[in-house]
Amino acid sequence: MKILEERIRQEGLVLPGNVLKVNQFLNHQIDPDLMLDIGKEFVKLFGEQKITKILTVESSGIAPAIMTGLLLHVPVLFARKQKSSTMPNELYSAKVYSYTKKIENTITVESKFLPASDHVLIIDDFLANGEAVNGLLKICQQANAQVVGVGIAIEKSFQAGAKRITDQGIHLESLAKIASFADNQVHFVGENYNG
């Protein structure tokens, strides 16, 4: 998705430890028109399949997820990173390790919002080691819900997440695929790099 790659190139900040900050338009300040374009792209890629629910995780997944839900007219469910006061037996949960923040979160979803009849499209902002998406996949397994696919805004293709998902036979689509941050520059998959 050219427009997303352009924004990453123009506004993304490459930090030590292979961290890409896109706080200008995705993770802190959000560009709603870009989110709608991202939603349209996911609808192009997945829209011909039966989808009854969008599943994401708070907070940065919500914006791209809700635009996709708006276009498909289906509910958007976001997993929480803290346990709510709901009884545990009413929750599906999974542990998710954040390599960036070096903490483990438990993400949870109230079971009544994810019936076995659901056809779920998982949406998230970033895919690196695949921890968050894998947690969402585990939650769908607990629910016996069918996963239609996984849609990601920005994939760090040099990390393990993409393989981890596709190895499970899951249909993965990422709109911007980063090959490397060599020389503190963003290099996308398929682009010529003679750095």
Add this chain to the structure above:
Amino acid sequence: MKILEERIRQEGLVLPGNVLKVNQFLNHQIDPDLMLDIGKEFVKLFGEQKITKILTVESSGIAPAIMTGLLLHVPVLFARKQKSSTMPNELYSAKVYSYTKKIENTITVESKFLPASDHVLIIDDFLANGEAVNGLLKICQQANAQVVGVGIAIEKSFQAGAKRITDQGIHLESLAKIASFADNQVHFVGENYNG
């Protein structure tokens, strides 16, 4: 806003301690079409004023805020509840006490995303004691940014928040105003109640 009141009446759960759960369409599972309707209502109420930024707080404020931002084509900035790894002098911050969760959070915004030239519409899902909105107002003061108004989806009008905001001379609009939860039912402001 009749459609929002209807959804609250049909799907809201009244819990002890004046807690209203609207996890079915706003706080956990989100109805994107309803969020767009909420955004349209905020545009009706505030759209004739100059607005350059929508400010909210994660996570449940993001959905109504981003729809308002989409309709106005302005960026949406969400305050974080945890400090990021950014240096403190690059942040505006405020302490926010949650009466529901009985914890104090520090909400933060990166200062570069809130210049003094901004005309800010604050959007949030709930207004009860006004802690979150007051924190966002403090952040706007730190930034010397102009607050155009505060748009709330659901106001608990029997709690102190609304007065706390309007006493500061701030233009407040709430789309559903709850007068009481007498008999574990939702009673809206202006509705006849002979319970």
